[in-house]
Amino acid sequence: MATISEALKTAVEYSSTNRLNQAEKIYHRVLEVEPEQPDALYGLGLLKLQKGESANAKNFLEAVVRVQPNAFRNWFVLGNYYQSQSEFPLAVDAYEKALTAGCNTAPLHNNLGYALQNLGELDKAIASYQKALEIQPSCTEAYVNVGNILHAQDQLSEGMKFHYAQLNQQLGLERQQKGDFNNAIAYYQQAIVLQPDNWEFCYSLGVALQEQQKYVEAVVSYNQALKLNSENWDIYNRLGQIYQVQNNLTEAISIYRQGLNKLNPHYAAWISNHQNCTIQTTPSITQGKVKVGAYEFPAIPPLTEPEKPRPFWTVVIPIYKRNDYILECLANVLLQWQGQADMEILVIDNAGTSPLHELIDSLAGGIVDYYRNSENIGSTNNMNVGISLSRGEWVHVLHDDDSVCPGFYAHLQESLHNCPDSVGAACTGFEYVNENGKSACLGEISSGSPQNKGILQNWLSRIGVCGLVMTPSLVIRRTTHERLGGYSCEIPNINDWELHKRIAAFYDWWHEPEILARFRVHSHSETSESWNTGKMAIQVNQAIEISHSYLPVDKREEITAKARINNFNYCLRNAFIALNNGNLQATLTIIESALKIDRTPESIATLFNRLAQDDASSLREVVASRIIALDI
Template sequence: MANSLSVSEALQIAEKYYQANRLSQAEQAYHQVLKEQPQNAHALCGLGLIAQKMNQPEMAEKILSNAVSLQPKLFKAWFSLGNLRQASGNLLEAQSAYQKAIELQPNLAPLYNNLGYTLQQQKKWDEAISCYQKALQIQPNCIEAEVSLNNALFIQEKLPKDKHSHYAAVNNQLGHNRAKANDFKGAEAYYQQAIAMEPKLAEAHYNLAVVLQEQGKFTEAAVSCQKALSLKPNYAEAYKQLGDALQQQEKLEEAADSYRQAFKLKPDYAEAYSNLVSVLNKLNSTSIWERFGKIRQASGIKSAFLDAWKFFWMGFAGLNFLGRIATWLATWFTPPYWGRCHLSYYHSSGYVSPKADIYHQNLQLGANVFIGDRVTIYNDRNGGRVELGDRVHLYGDSCIQTGKEGTVKIGADTHIQPRCQLSAYQAPINIGSNVQIATNCAFYPYDHGMIPGQLIHLQPLETKGGITVDDGAWLGCGVIVLNGVRIGKGAVIGAGSVVNQDIPDGAIAVGVPAKVIKMRSDLALKKQNNKSKSINSWLSLAQSHQTKGQFKQAAQAYQKAIKIQPSLSEAHYRLGMVLQEQGEQNAAVASYNRALTIKPSSDIYFKLAKIHQHQNNVQEAISAYRRGLKLINPHYARIIEAHKACEIDQEIRTTPENSREQVIIGGHPFPSIPTVCNDRSKRPFWSVVLPIYSTNRRSNYLLECLVSVLRQWTGEEEMEIIVVDDASPIPLKDLIDEIGGGIIKYYRNSQNRGAYKNFNTAVTASRGQWIHLLHDDDYVLPGFYDRLRKSLEKSSSSIGAAFTGYENVNERGKVIFTQQLYKQQQGIAKGFVEKIGIANPLNMPAVVVRRSTYEHLGGYLPELNYTGDWEFYKRVTAFYDWWYQPEILARYRQHSQNITTDSTLSGSNGTDIRKAIEVSEKYLLDEITVKARHYHFACCLNNAIIPLKAGKISGAILLLQEALKIDNSPQSVTKLFSWLKQDEVSALRNEIVSRLFLEGLKVKPN
């Protein structure tokens, strides 16, 4: 393909374009795939979805039908076909498509909801209601299904009258959501339903007018606006919408009257002003005098003259000298302050007061911006850009200044009242759209240093980050916002508050410092008969506390949500997570169990299992893991149930003997890995192999490791899972049989072979095309095998191994390190031979190796207890390419029981590093070996501190000895002597002196 992209890569890129709504680029990418593979169902499906989104239903139907004929199990295509056919009125075909989709994904609530609506349109009420109930059973908080169910009951006259008003409001809201998603036909249906339930709901009539106009139904839109105004005569927005509908019908005088009514009711209604100006421009069809006459006829002679004066001079407005003079002339007959706001709509360049001070070379103004008297915008110390969005209003005496690294961005329709200051030094200030900021507010995304003994104003500025005020927020008079703060969407900050921490969406915060006292949703609910506080708001607040580690406050907020709705599974689940973080294990178990009673979930079962493990309740942990796996993996559920029914005892397989043959690479012998015997059965793609030696402590991790693989197991034809037990001192057969009976093949060595010999045994036992060696204390994340397979199954034979991004976690599972070696650059790892030749940036759980690579190059060297994997990776790199998958898909656990810790304390890792370098210098370039020696000399010195602090002086001395064997150049010896002068290694220095002294006593005099 073009640019050397594989088909799978091109599909991924196309999907990313589609998700980002970059439809033309997505379409090009899908067509590129079809050039290579004309019958690629996924590419056809993508094109069908694009056609559907671009409102081309006939083309979408044709393409998606073609896709499912090529691949009948293409879920997205069936779901989309159902939606298309439902919208076009082909109800039986829509029903069939939804049923096909349900066969592929039977646990998706929106599917049952859409199928229910299709059945409802066919008057199949019982079947429709059954579908809605099934959707709610799968997802109890599925609002669409709840509303659809009650809409069906309403049509059948079975919905109690006291619920009509509530569900009318909910239908109205859902219509609003569909309109935002550009689904105007769906929105129209919801609004019509709201009106049927509550005919006097003016907002529903108005919203219906909006979507009708979007569909080009201007006459119907005008009728809906007039109905809304009959119910709510002071509805400024409805007058404006009526004006829009009339303007589309070329009823310009009537449209102008509607716009005048709108801004008569709402004097600062910017869009009404703007649209009125547009109408007046259209009325100017032949000459200025005809326009003057029409305006005089509509508004009187005085208004006609004043409008003509403003129109004329604002046509020359701008930031240059002549533009400022023209603006000044336009203000002659206009009152000050708000009275001049409408001038910004007479011309797209907006209104900049002649008294404003603009001293900024990087100022970007949107359309119809208003900048009032004595507003100052200036650039100080190479400050960054100031960007004002469309229809931003900056009122008098406000100041915007940018200094070094500071920028200011203000979104559309935001109003900033007089005497506000935005001082962007060191960090940006980003203010969203439709934000209202009262007088005397200040924004400071920085602070001065306060070291004693120095003048504060001479100390450098410090910052914790920029300031963000999200869309729709409202700040009262005199609010001060400090650095590193985010004020959430729709939040309200009381007058005089100082905001020094994040404020969640929809919160009301007051005080110094500002604290959340309630949620805006509380106020709306109080108006509805003082109902209980909003569940979503409490959940949002709780999650905000939880993210910041404020677990006590988070628990209180979750408990508030549960008090409102005791059947809310999510709140019980999240409360359990918070209690678990606080160490309240029994309370967390109780909370998880309540959540599971309401709605079974694999995530909750897995959390519960970890607590049982922590409490050494192994059987309860296994039971919880099994239940969670059954919920998310039907392949696992089928085999486990069949195995349980047959009561078959898991056999202990005979461990294959390691080959005595050798492979010679670079003159060095390596253990041979035999090829897979030809038994004519299909080989699986994956062999996931766990070579284990488990103690009491490590066995706690084994379950988590196995579960991470079993949740991704798709059948023995695709993946085999093998455990090779290296004669562990504790029995593991029963544990493995209980969690993976019928799936996991269990081998046990008669005697301990050692780590890397056991690795070779595990590889020999495998049959898969690709092998994943996984330590029992590591684990993989969801998507590991699927994403790698998509990249590898059609890869070139030159690729012998692959690795993903990974994380290191501690004993408690907390992430302490992240590695994405090539960041997001998926593909063949460039320059990897030098990276791996110098040091090992990989960890085993993130690595998979083609079995034929082992057969060609041999297995792991058993004598390299610490560096056997590194040496093998270097060997692979000398002969094959590596594939890099950038996502974080694996986790390596650092703890006191692993090989790395033991070898560091004993110092033996230095010996293994030296030996690995000596082996690889036979097949790697000399310059790479030299760099490796320099690098690991320094590493041994640094690592010597670890055993020294642990009281293992012999381990530290061994590391120093190996460091000199690795690199004994004069420069390195000098570095060693300099390093030994440090105070923190004095004990080591004394030990070396003592040993030298004793050696000296043994020397006999001549």
């Protein structure tokens, strides 16, 4: 191990970049050498709080104040911990010890005031808040907390109640954004006390409770918001999400239908006719091949009966057994459905055995064309079948665990209606969400350099290097598919990126910058499974080889070289994620595949530098032998 100071510095860096497992290992190694090292105890306490391990956090934070009783930071953080657990007497004691140790900051006085307020010692609490405001006049929390006490003492006018309600809401949003849900919830609740007829306060409280998985309380809050405002789709959608998580699909269907009937008159008119969704056997489709570059891809047949009227949109929803998210996925499409003349919705059931048809019929009725394959044809062929059956000018493949936001189709249709023929695909901004629908981060096209509305510039040089768009945010002109084919069956885990490159090599892409789609990341997804088995890394290399054959000659070598370097690093990051999850075999498979993607001296040096770190000790000899075997 490096010196203790160097090790601690590395651990702090890991913690700041959310590499918590690596940081934790380093802290424990420091404590093996020096069991009472205060910075290691303090760092572990903070880390355990980040990981939500409250009991372990308490042990380390209490240990560090015993070892280093005169450091005010230790008492302050311990006080915050006690307060988060509603242990207010202990919080007051810790904050007062922080004051004795020399801390005299606005946050300390504010937090002490809050603990005293919860103990009913209002005069002392006001004194602490006023001290915080003396030190920092802009301390909004202290100002709001004084107002909340004045309200409890019935000393606020109606105008000031409105004023303080808005400030409580603002603070709730700020605390929630920082992950401080307990205080966020408290501020939202106080905002509701001050202004009980404000639906946004009830909605914000519901969101915070939902993200804390306090579903029963969240449902109560959302229902109150719905009483105050029945015109907001997000309320219906979040209630539906909760019922899905609880596997209460009957209630999920009911709340989605209620929202759709209220907000989409086209849906309401159709459903009132009680037309059912019938199961159709997927027709036989002759699957030819189309050659692009040196490779062949599944052909998409030309439109049958092109003289007949056709919708602008075809939405293809491939399904197989899973019912976890299908209602949310479908409901958010139905919200934007403007009639059969504008949009057809095709659900392609890949010979699943679960009763998905009943769920879809109960929500969508005959709006949906439901096809069931006579046998399982694989997920990629299932998508291509849906595209082949489509009649829309533009095709949107939407997997059952993803979803679109209100305005997705309207924004795109407005732009694409008269766009140049050179535009073969279009995408919107998107975000990644977790199993429970919580936003995790913005998608790559939205989080990098800002992209304006319109045709994407220098797009091939960007999409050719790495994947920037996920399927739910992408629509493709049907004639583009007819010319270039569908998704490749040879690389099923990365065929979306390959198709994106194929299209960008021949067509322009249109971009709508708003965040209008959601891609779900969860442990049961095909993407997660492909990394766990190491297949993804192998197929990334194949995707690079395939696109090299059809990229324009003047850009081919430059784009491919950049793609190799970028995806070597991408695979290396995922290899160590697999290692941290205890999957040594996947780690080795991914590293070996990464070395096939790029063997430049720079990439080899990057690998060796990574292997030199403490958490890679179990890999060094094995990887070295693999490198020798590869004759690099």
